[in-house]
Amino acid sequence: MSELHKMLSGGIYDPSDDILSEMRSxxxxxxxxxxxTTRAQKEERKNILTELFGSIEGNIKIEPNFNCDYGQNISVGDNFYVNFGCVILDCAEVKFGSNCFIGPQVGIYTACHPVNPIERNSGVEFAKPIIIGDNCWIGGHAVINPGVTLGDNVVVASGAVVTKSFPDNVVIGGNPARVLKQVETQQ
Structure with a gap:
């Protein structure tokens, strides 16, 4: 089994593998x-993101600086916006629904390292996917940790550290994040 296949299936993998190193490069x-690029280079930005990401279903806007590990493991729905300084470590799938807004300095991390120091020092890693539903808003400086799924209409308060999954229609915040209130979806 290739290191890429191990990585994408949640197994322990060696990130120094030549293929993975080339993909990150x-x-x-x-x-x-x-x-x-500048804001005026809309077409060039679109072309770069199309080449970088696994899939883009519609309008996308990402403010520089943006960084990710692989890019191809990221898929986004329509009307996707990312503010300045976002980092997505996409060693596993990172999927965003439509109408998602990401605040400045947000970290979205699928990468995991062994707790055992001997194993960790060997350099191996594993990863867990992150799934974000439709109509989600992630506030500035929030962190979404490996394996988290957020339902539709979830609002993540600024500075929250999200360590577990949450259902639809909630506002979450804190460290670790917890439900602060329900989201009313009727007008």
Whole structure:
């Protein structure tokens, strides 16, 4: 089994593998290129993101600086916005629904390291996917940890550290994040 297959299936993998290293290098080159563009270069930005991401279902806008590990493991729905300084470590799938808004300095991390120091020091890793539903808003400086699924209409308060999954229609915040209130979806 290849290291890429191990990584994407949640197994222990060696990130120094030549194929994974080449994939990360490609993503770094594309994000560097993207981060050098200006707002006036809309078509070039769109082309770079199309090459970088696994799938884009509609309108997308990402403010520089943006960084990710692989890019190809990220899929986004329509009307996707990311503010300045976002980092997505996409060693596993990272999927966003439509109408998602990501605040500044947000970290979304699928990467995991062994707790055992001997195993961790060997350099191996594993990853858990992150799934974000439709109509979600993640406030500035929030962190979404590996394995988290957020339902539709979830609001993550600024600075929250999300360590577990949450259902639809909630506002969450704190460290670790907890439900602060329900979201009313009727007008």
């Amino acid at each position: 490609k993503a770094r080159n594309l994000t560097f290129k993207y981060n050098q």
